[in-house]
Amino acid sequence: MVPNRAPGAALAPGPVVDTLHGRRVADPHRWLETPDSPETARWLDERRREYEREAAAWPLREHLAERIRSLVATDLWSVPAHRPGRAFATVRPAGSEHPRLVVLEGPAPPRTVYDPAAEDPTGRTTLDAWEPGPGGDMVAVQTSLGGVERGILRVLSTATGDPCGPQVPGVRYSHVAWAPEGDPSFFYVRRDGERGVRGVWLRRVRDGAETLVHACTAPGTVPGVRVLGGRWLLVTESHGTGHRTDLWLADLSGGRTARPAPRPVQVGEEGETEARLGPDGLLYLRTTLGAPWRRICAVSPEEPGVEHWTEVVAQESGATLDAFAVLARSPGEGAGAPALFVSRTRLGISEASVHDARTGALLHPVDLPGEGMVSTPETAPDGSVYLAYADVAAQQRILRLPPGERRPGPWPPGAPDAPPSPAVERTVLWCGSEDGTRVPVTVFGAAGAGAPDPSGPAPTILHAYGGFGRPRQFGFSATVLAWLLAGGRYAVAHVRGGGDAGRAWHLAGSGRAKPRAVEDLVASADALVAAGLCTRDRLCLSGGSAGGLLVLAAATARPDLCGAVIASAPLADMARFERMGLGRMWTREFGTVADPDDFAALMSYSPYHRALEAAARTPRPDFPDVLLTGFHGDTRTDAAHPRKMCAALLAAARDGARPPVLLRYERDVGHGPRAVGRAVGLAADAHAFAAHRTGLSPR
Template sequence: MLSNPPLLPSPDTVPDPYRWLERSDSPRSARWIAEREAEFRSAAATWPLRAALAADIRRLVSATQWSPPRRRGGLLFATRRDDGDEHPRLVVVDPSGRERVLFDPVAHDPGGTTTLDAWEPSPDGSLVAVQTSRGGVERGTLRVLSTATARPVEPAIAGVRYAHVAWLPAHHGPAFYFVRRDDSDGRRGVWLHRVGGGADTLVHPCQAARTVPGVRLRRDRWLLVTESHGTGHSNDLWLADLASAPPEAPVLRPVHVGRDIESEADVGPDGLLYLRTTHGAPLRRICAAAPAEPAPEHWREVVPEDPEAPLDGFAVAGDAAAVEVVYTRTRLGISELRVRSPRTGADRAVPLPGEGMVAQVAAEADGTVHFCYADVATPLTVCELRPDGAVAPWPDAGPLPERPRIERRALSCVSFDGVRVPVTVFAAPGAPPGPTILHAYGGFGRPRQFGFSATVLAWLRAGGRYAVAHVRGGGDRGRAWHLAGAGRHKVRAVRDLVAAADFLVGAGECTRDGLCLSGGSTGGLLVLAAIARRPDLCAAVIASAPLADMVRFQRLGLGSMWTREFGTVTDPDDLAALLDYSPYHRVLRSPPTRYPAVLLTGFDGDTRTDAAHPRKMCAALLERATGPRPVLLRYERGVGHGPRAVTRAIELAADAHAFAAAQTGLSPTRRTPAGTAPTAER
């Protein structure tokens, strides 16, 4: 006789005793949240390093910070944040050097809950499109301001989410393309907006469900439209020549549609289409093609793939006679910046200020190239790549300031299945083994880049160590590394993190009682899943805005967009894999257990991961955790997943790392050696 087949799990039969916490506005939930807030305030008042960390973080973010500039119509546009500013403000600088403020989020909203999400000046510089959002919800408003008066010239466009804006040349009148990403009103796609001209025109409706549209206009002629397919490392790409059709009806020719290719495109001063692409190169290469024959079959390789370092960004600079491709790679968190001639193949490295991160590489119409540089000890700095190959800070204020010395070591551990996982460790020179924060992200194919974090630097200056586990699911070793830790294989990322924690303890870098795991969003999911699997793994966990309930994730925040990353509960095999590592459910299924100390953070304006995740996870841990270690929820209103006012960001960072210090034994008496004092290395 055949035995009964095993019953497959069903989302409707999975126990969920704290579903009522998904509604934060019910009286029951409000009382519960208020209790957690009181518990957090009481605990935070006892953390010895809290005030010192907050003061050091504030000192470290006090320098003036600019965005890369954009020059239009003889004017220079950029954002600027000075010491004491809560948000960057958009400024314009005229040829005489006179600077004016065009938009200040704090003047617009004295409560400080409005953020400047995006901005783009018109080709002649007379107008600027400004996108803002309020309360952290990331669903914003697009306004067109007069550069002369800094006032709106027409009613705002509502319901946009990080809208790309592509202005048309001046002879088309003031007009731009923009994208709507939200499904709420059924208007997702690329639209043409004529300033003061009435209703918008839909020029490209999204072709598939749950795709993210994008639009760019290059060389005042070539319209590039993309649709990204969730997190699956693929997108569709179209090209239109506005010289041969009116802006309201561009003839969009497919470059690649319905193919397993991810590409970002630009048009060079030589008139060629340049593409950073995964086609034939999982870690990406750069190809060129004639716009008349844009399909992959006609592409010519310009920059080959490096099998050890993903190619991240690029810009096409120079002039028609001497085109240069400026591009970046990331090699286990460290950026490389290079310049290649498509004509000769000559390739040279650009000297950088140190070992860190390069981002936002952009070329102006005059061939000037700007990029942002940061490392563990150097705040984000705009740099200019000059024609002679030299790199200088922008605005030109002389050499970069002195910085503390921080040592970086590249290590590795062996995971459960024999795969070697890189681990990077930062410490002040001569700092002995001791309290350590181990960070992981491991999702969406994103590589970890070692830029500036005032919080991390303050932790290192206080005598702690900071480690990063480059687990599968991230993009540190390309697409295959991502897919090896995605979908039904997501548990590999969790087990890689467990292996990294065991390795640090076994190698004498720290003790169990001196180890704190830390992760945000998808990284928050990993650290919670790691202690749900191994409660003895560490002393403490910081999970910021985490995913936690992997049965309900598709119904919360943007979870419906992430089925390529995690799978879907409607597939029984996917659901079984989700239940295997879902932190909320593993804790609920466990007997009373001694877990590490846990700090969860939740933001009521979070439209990405939804604060229901940390609320429900906190309730499950409070039910099952035994022993003296605390389970705390730091709950914040009026903010979301993304940027916030500087003071609020400092308070969040100081709270989280003071918690880690209190749980791992990092005390006010354990300070960094003298070698971490600022030194003139440059």
């Protein structure tokens, strides 16, 4: 067995074979794991030239880019965070590359507190997170450079934008929870490089002095921190994304900020839980514990343990309870218990309602603008709920729901009503997976002129994610809308591994059961063809990250399944995913190579190894055309995955006039947010590839 090299050590091209659980596992392209070696640089340059030659011939490339640019040319706001006399939010004005952080004070126009484009005109700096202090005179901002999602945390003056103390390097999307008393200070999450301890730290703004208040001892967990109601410190540990949460609560009153004594809320239970504090002083918890579709429970923070929880809003079979907010009742609704704003998702479409926080009784439904997605509901001091709403045909906008009302209105003040949206039709197709499970597939098509024949085949993109228990929500995508308006269909397979049918649906497609998610996607593609909505050569699978793994696994399992595949920043090498990016954090979702049964399941669908096996067969299978995207700054899935997958597919390809696999590779960006211009370019190129391979031509 060839030993593993140290990170960053160059490995020349050549045969590498590991022996894992008695099985010889070839890895001839391991040298591509070294991102900046001369060999990798030369190989990437060859892929760049191939990609540019091919992309130049795609007839819809400029058309789609222009359509997408026009669809995103609107002001895009975030849900505001309220502080005394102020509201903080981000806004990306139409035509801007990045959102900026602004503060609204009374009737005055929004004032910019931090603008990443002003700090870095190159556009490589992104604003990753922000949190205003309890009085609103300071705000913590997190920024990163080049897409690495690991950057700088600093505290700025709301009045001037100047720094208020030393900055913190190397922070990755940490919660910032402001302490309620004493010198301005905050809790946040980081890893101590010297001791290797990942945990929650209390940091004083003025001089940067720090105290560790909670050490995360379990491997592969992600800590989090919140301060609720200015008094209660909530510490969380996530054990595998979407699988299990541990929570502790500590009283910070009476000068105990630096010496909190956390008590268990939920520890060691197989449930995912989120907590908020109500105006009545009770802790409200949205949880999968005892409720695979999620329910809301209430408990006193004085005795927060699971044994004291009382169910308030029961789960509803068929609809995942996604988010909630606790709000004061309006005078017309009577005094006493607060109310709960609740949003659920049913096959990608949000429903919202307001309930009594004591009995769970429905007070009234919320009239949403259409069939779309509700996200990030937040409560304001006046009892209003602010929420983001978007649907397939309408860009995200912020809505305000005053206490007691059913129909939310636009925010910020003076925001125009939403412009007319193109008509989009939605249908649901059900298919039978290999084990007989019925899997839903949502299909979208534009209505009116240019729409595909409802009863005939059309170029179709079939998207899937199927990971980490995330239910698919149908918000706005300029790329999807541009595809629909060009005459194509867009379908989403609600495969197991996602959260579209509750926690049980997630667990049925994770770990050793992950091959079920692949089977569900294959069945979804077959069903679209059988229903006459598309043909094999006019079908393109599409997925990103965990979804990229899924579409590559399906296409390498069934080379005849479709005509093309788009895999964006995918996982691909499942024998080594734990060694790359954040893979070590995902063993609850995929399994671990260290376990022989997990290893067998991983290798049964690992796209990289299926492509290597195909390269050794005679004759070689005729795989679909594949577009892979990779981002050099990707610290989540790691760009080694698409690099190695591209090399394996090229080795497995039959001789032809053009490369059947292309790699679109970018530097100075990562897995997360990027400048609008670069996002438009990526989306337009990917869908121009799909249009070219499936024969889409706008009418």
